[in-house]
Amino acid sequence: MAHLQIESLGKRYGDFVALAGIDLAIERGEFVVLLGPSGCGKTTLLRAIAGLERQDEGRIVHAGRDISALPPGQRDYGIVFQSYALFPNLDVGDNVAYGLDARRSAREGVRRRVEEMLQLVGLPGSERKVPAQLSGGQQQRIALARALATRPDLLLLDEPLSALDAIERVRLRGEIRALQQRLGVTTLMVTHDQEEALAMADRIVVMRAGRLQQVGDPQAIYRQPTNAFVAEFIGRSNLIEAVASDAHHLQLGALRLRCGGTLQPGRTYRFSLRPEDIRLHDSLHAVDPSVLAQVERCEFLGAVWLVTLRLTGAAAGSAAPSLVAQFSSNYLAGRPVQAGSTLRIGIAPEHLQPLPEAA
Amino acid sequence: MNLVGTAGVRPGAPGWARNLPSGSQALLGLAALGLALFLLAPLAALLRHSLIDDAGRLSLQRFADFAATPGMATAAWNTLWVALLVTALTLPLAFVYAYAIQRSTLPGKALWRSLGLAPLLGPSLIGAIGFIQWFGNQGVLKAWLGGHSVYGPIGIVLATVFAAFPHALMILVVALATADARLYEAADALGASRWRRFTTVTLPAARYGLISAALVVFAYSVSEFGIPKVIGGNFQVLAVEVYIQAVGLQNFGRGAVVALLLLLPVALALVIDRRVQRRQQASLTARAVPYAPRPDWRRDWPLQAFVALVATALLAVLAMAVTTSFIAFWPYNLTPTLRHYVYGVAEAGVGDAYLNSLRLAGWTALLGTPIVFVTAYLLEKTGARGGRLASAVQVLAALPMGVPGLVLGIGSILFFNHPDNPLGGLYKTLALLVATSVVHYYSACHLTALTALKSLDREFEAVSASLKVPRWRTFWRVTLPVCLPAVLEIARYLAINAMTTVSAVVFLYAPQTLPASVSILNLDEAGELGPAAAMATLIVATTASFSALHALVERRLLRRQQAWRRGAR
Numbered sequence: 001m002a003h004l005q006i007e008s009l010g011k012r013y014g015d016f017v018a019l020a021g022i023d024l025a026i027e028r029g030e031f032v033v034l035l036g037p038s039g040c041g042k043t044t045l046l047r048a049i050a051g052l053e054r055q056d057e058g059r060i061v062h063a064g065r066d067i068s069a070l071p072p073g074q075r076d077y078g079i080v081f082q083s084y085a086l087f088p089n090l091d092v093g094d095n096v097a098y099g100l101d102a103r104r105s106a107r108e109g110v111r112r113r114v115e116e117m118l119q120l121v122g123l124p125g126s127e128r129k130v131p132a133q134l135s136g137g138q139q140q141r142i143a144l145a146r147a148l149a150t151r152p153d154l155l156l157l158d159e160p161l162s163a164l165d166a167i168e169r170v171r172l173r174g175e176i177r178a179l180q181q182r183l184g185v186t187t188l189m190v191t192h193d194q195e196e197a198l199a200m201a202d203r204i205v206v207m208r209a210g211r212l213q214q215v216g217d218p219q220a221i222y223r224q225p226t227n228a229f230v231a232e233f234i235g236r237s238n239l240i241e242a243v244a245s246d247a248h249h250l251q252l253g254a255l256r257l258r259c260g261g262t263l264q265p266g267r268t269y270r271f272s273l274r275p276e277d278i279r280l281h282d283s284l285h286a287v288d289p290s291v292l293a294q295v296e297r298c299e300f301l302g303a304v305w306l307v308t309l310r311l312t313g314a315a316a317g318s319a320a321p322s323l324v325a326q327f328s329s330n331y332l333a334g335r336p337v338q339a340g341s342t343l344r345i346g347i348a349p350e351h352l353q354p355l356p357e358a359a
Numbered sequence: 360m361n362l363v364g365t366a367g368v369r370p371g372a373p374g375w376a377r378n379l380p381s382g383s384q385a386l387l388g389l390a391a392l393g394l395a396l397f398l399l400a401p402l403a404a405l406l407r408h409s410l411i412d413d414a415g416r417l418s419l420q421r422f423a424d425f426a427a428t429p430g431m432a433t434a435a436w437n438t439l440w441v442a443l444l445v446t447a448l449t450l451p452l453a454f455v456y457a458y459a460i461q462r463s464t465l466p467g468k469a470l471w472r473s474l475g476l477a478p479l480l481g482p483s484l485i486g487a488i489g490f491i492q493w494f495g496n497q498g499v500l501k502a503w504l505g506g507h508s509v510y511g512p513i514g515i516v517l518a519t520v521f522a523a524f525p526h527a528l529m530i531l532v533v534a535l536a537t538a539d540a541r542l543y544e545a546a547d548a549l550g551a552s553r554w555r556r557f558t559t560v561t562l563p564a565a566r567y568g569l570i571s572a573a574l575v576v577f578a579y580s581v582s583e584f585g586i587p588k589v590i591g592g593n594f595q596v597l598a599v600e601v602y603i604q605a606v607g608l609q610n611f612g613r614g615a616v617v618a619l620l621l622l623l624p625v626a627l628a629l630v631i632d633r634r635v636q637r638r639q640q641a642s643l644t645a646r647a648v649p650y651a652p653r654p655d656w657r658r659d660w661p662l663q664a665f666v667a668l669v670a671t672a673l674l675a676v677l678a679m680a681v682t683t684s685f686i687a688f689w690p691y692n693l694t695p696t697l698r699h700y701v702y703g704v705a706e707a708g709v710g711d712a713y714l715n716s717l718r719l720a721g722w723t724a725l726l727g728t729p730i731v732f733v734t735a736y737l738l739e740k741t742g743a744r745g746g747r748l749a750s751a752v753q754v755l756a757a758l759p760m761g762v763p764g765l766v767l768g769i770g771s772i773l774f775f776n777h778p779d780n781p782l783g784g785l786y787k788t789l790a791l792l793v794a795t796s797v798v799h800y801y802s803a804c805h806l807t808a809l810t811a812l813k814s815l816d817r818e819f820e821a822v823s824a825s826l827k828v829p830r831w832r833t834f835w836r837v838t839l840p841v842c843l844p845a846v847l848e849i850a851r852y853l854a855i856n857a858m859t860t861v862s863a864v865v866f867l868y869a870p871q872t873l874p875a876s877v878s879i880l881n882l883d884e885a886g887e888l889g890p891a892a893a894m895a896t897l898i899v900a901t902t903a904s905f906s907a908l909h910a911l912v913e914r915r916l917l918r919r920q921q922a923w924r925r926g927a928r
Contacts, residue, residue: 052821072824079825085818087837089920099826150826 001061003028003186004049004154009058011044017210018044022058024205024215029184031177033197036207037233042190043158045207049188050156051075063153077154078147082162084139086131092118092142093127099150117145120179137168144176148183155180157189161196173200194234198222206230222274226356231272238273238323240352248349252321255311258289259352269354275306275326277351280335281344290346295339296322304328307337309345383741383830387748390734394755396782397798401770402762408615408773425616434595435620441512441596442580442624445519449527449576452520454569456669457531459662462538462561464654472532474670476525477677480902482859482876484585485895486521488888489676490514491590492683497690510592518586521676523579527572534568535561538650570635574628581624582763585861589883597621598765605769605866615773618766629761681899683892699889700897707882708873709894716858716875716898719792720905723857724850727797727804732846735808736838740820741830760802764862767799772866787869795867796857804849811845812838843916851909855902 002025009022019041026032034042047053049060051072059068067075086095093114100110118124121141131139140160147155160176161169177200180187191197197204198218206213206221206229214226225231228239242250244263249256250271263269281290293309307325325345327337337343412420425431456475460468478486493500494509494517507513538561546556562569584598591599597617605614687694703709734756738749759767775786785791815838823833839846861876868877875894882891 050821050825052824072821073827075825077825079822081816081818081822083816083818085816085822087819089837089840098823099828102832146822147825152825156825 001064002026003030003063004188005061006045006049007059007061009045009048009055009060011041011048011053011055011057011210019048019055020210022212024212026186026188028186031180031187031189031200031202032205033201033203034188034190034205034207035194035197035233036192036213038192039209040207041210042192042205042207044210046156046158046188046190049154050077050079076152077156078150078152079156079158080140080143080147080160082159084131084136084143084163086139086143086146088131090130091127092123092129092131092134095131095142096127096145096149098146113149114145117149118142120148121145122175135168136164137172140164140172141175144179148185153186155185155187157187159190159192161191161193169196176200198234206233208233224353225272228270228272228355231355236275236324236326238275238321240271240273240321240323241268242271243268250352252311255291257291257347257352258349259354260350261354263354271352271354273323273347273352275324277348278309278323278325279346279348280325280327280331280337281346284342284344287344287346289349290344293323293343293345295337295341295343297339298337300329302329305332305337309343312342383737384748386733387737387752390730390737391748391752391755393730393794394752394758394798394801397771397794398755398759398762398767398801401767401774403770404773404777405615405618405766405770408612409619421612421616425613425620428613430595431600434597434600437512437595438581438597441515441519442577444516445523445580446573446576448516449520449523450569450573452669453524453527453531453572454565455662455665457528457535458561459666460532461535462650462652463659463662464652465659465663465666471666471670474673475528475666477673478521479525479855480859480906481677481680481895481899482585482861482879483522483583484518484589484861484879484883485680485899486518486676487514487586487589488683488879488883488892488895489679490517490521491888492679492689493676499690508592510590511594514590514592515587515594515596518590519580519583521673522583522586523576524673526579527576530572530575531565531568534565534571538564540650543650567635571632574632578625578628578761578763582621582765582862584765585880588880598763601765601769602865605772611769611773614769618763618769621763622761622766625763626761677899680892681896683889684894684896688889699893702887703882703890703893707878707887707890709875709878709882709890709897711871712873712875712878712894713897713901715789715872717901718789719796719864719874720854720857720901722789722793723796724854726793727800727853728846728850730797731801731804731849732808732839732842735805735812736834739809739812740815740834740838742820756805757802759798759800762799764799764860764864765866767795768863768866771795771863787867787872789872791867792864792872792874793857795863796860797853799860799863800853800856804852807845807849807852808842811842815841840920844913847909847913847916851905854905858898858902858905 004024004026006022006024006026009019011017011019022041022045024032034045036042044053048055049062051067051070051074055068059066061067062076087098090098093111096114096117097110100106100113114127115124118126121144123138123141123145126134126138126142131142134142140163144160157176161173164172173196189200198221201218203215203217204221205215208229214221214230216224221230222234225234225237231237231239240250240252242252242257244265244267245251245256246265247262248258250259250263250269259271281287284292292312294312295307296310297308299306299308305327307327308322309325310322409421410417410419412418456471459465460472460475465471490509491514492498494504494514495501498509501509504513509517542560542564543556546560551559582598584596584602587594587596587599588602597620601614601617601621604610604617683689684699685695685697686692687696687698700709734752738752771791772786774780775783775791777783785794819833819837820830823830859876860874861880864874865877865880868874873881875898879891879894879898882888882894
């Protein structure tokens, strides 16, 4: 049995389904991220594991112990919230020591543990400061130190970075990940930020409307999304609906594109194509596999351009899709890409994967 | 999506509410019991006595009797039009005063604010004493009334405006405190005139405050009886009628009927207030930019003049009552003297009454504050909310706001004085006075406590639980220290009100528990205006020193906690 085992967990609020049939197994030392839009149930799932919400059905087993019905105090975890939830009237030292042995005899041990924890989160010597004197990022580091001070077996992070500014967020996410790997503590984090999830997780759990959509490592989630929701929620994606003309080709109006995987001829499939997987050819000469496309719109984003294209060959078919391609600014420099110009683009078959779900 | 995320997925009550520890449950049950005993039971007794006739049948006989009593229709009509007039006068005065404090660059705002709230320090009828001395038969300004007597509707209206003004001011100061500067900038950018800006931005934002203030003033006027008693002459109003029926004639049934009638307009006002407040949600968004007024003499000078005028008038009334207590015989013999105090202490039992009031104020603050705060904590932070018991306590805590003191007082007589009541021993004891005072002022205190508790991070309890720290320890180390200003405010509020209240306790005291505020009424009835003023002055001095003490403690506390309060968002 996995270190943290969640079995057919369900939770409703009146008519609203917060969680339905959640099955999840988390291994010891893993960093798992629950990802999804707001209202998808990721926070409810985290709070159910923490014992802060009670599930209607299913069970939760942690380290071989069924904790489904236990109050929070009898479970074994540390938790960090988006709001930091530091006690404003206690100094940093007392905050970190809050869960440690309060007895007089233990004082020296507590002092050493606090020192050690502050060292760990990169704020040594800040014991006598109060939370209001610290920046958001520093407060969140203290909250992390407080949660880890009691050596919990499980670390729960509820959108820990959402309240921070962009630069601090990127810095702290790296620190949290490094700390987690160093301590080897099993960690479950909730976020709605896909970039954060990709950067930090061993495995990502994508959720929507109280259900799991896909569970896998970041590469798999990004490269092989199992459905349109995952494809669109993680990164940008062009969703193309097309009929298979034979086992390896799809028919898009007058266009025939080669794709990866084996298709059933005549069936309609849905394909996900990442913008960065569209290649720009230097000449308009026909090379296989490539098609001609007309530029509809260009959007400059600094490092990259987003270029909206219409496949020319497909124009005969009324449902000609427009695709968004992403070209690096560096690569485009000196190339005349502007609205109206015609380009030859390549779509490698291995990047045109049919989504497993039925279209 | 977001709506579902906050309202649906994370409701206020954590799921572990269902295994609410039995200790918390028991404490909450105790709070419910107390409120039921000292609030619900008296109200139920009131209903029973007015709806059941002498033969023990359910009937409207008593109402019919009441309607047939000569003069009752007049009293009802008088009560209504006086309340309307008082509201119409008080509201604009308080609004402009509050506007000057919040939306102009008046110097010394804190001082003007304290002066505006000064009438709260004395019992409501202190204004009546002051007005009698100014405009009464021997009043220096009698001529101002143009031959009309101050004893009657004129005096009642004036003294009630004086007494209700600070209540309206408190609400309107809060209503005008928060303004979104962006709206004003938008109005300016669109070239709106000063008047248009006022009617399209300022007034709508303060609309709910205005409605609340109007209802509070109206309810105050309807249920106030100390003022008409002292300055009303032969002018009949319902509140005095209750007093005469219950205390004078010992006709509790008739008193109950009138009390119930008084409950109606107040209950109506409360229902409207609730409705309006529900719609007020999110009138000010999180992105709002606080509005800071810029100097503008065309606005500031008239406001300054107005504020000074109103404050002077308030002080003049208050000061007249105080002066009366220190001079021999207004206005013929102006020799300074302490003889009213000497007489009061020696002959009229003023000393004992004063000690009784101190005792009452002390116990009310000492017992009421922890009860209110712990109950609010149990409701807000232990995940009890949503449960049946918690909902019941919520309702009971909000109810006293709609129950005038004299209704509560009559109900308490009927309930505790009933021969079959095993708790009858409480009748006329200090304990009952304390309990009734706590219940009478419960709602405002409860709101203060809830507001303070809600401003605390909602995850403190979750963090403590995850760290395996017992809940009481977090209450003691974090919740209470952070909420201490609110706790002090509750204590001060309870102490001042227990010191000045007349309405509920006037029905419940015994000779040995006679409170000072009630003794003023009795002294006035006996024609001893000097000693009555002396007693009122003692009360004002005491409540003022409560306030000074409160300010002192709060300042020391804040200085000690400055480090963490500073920059706390």
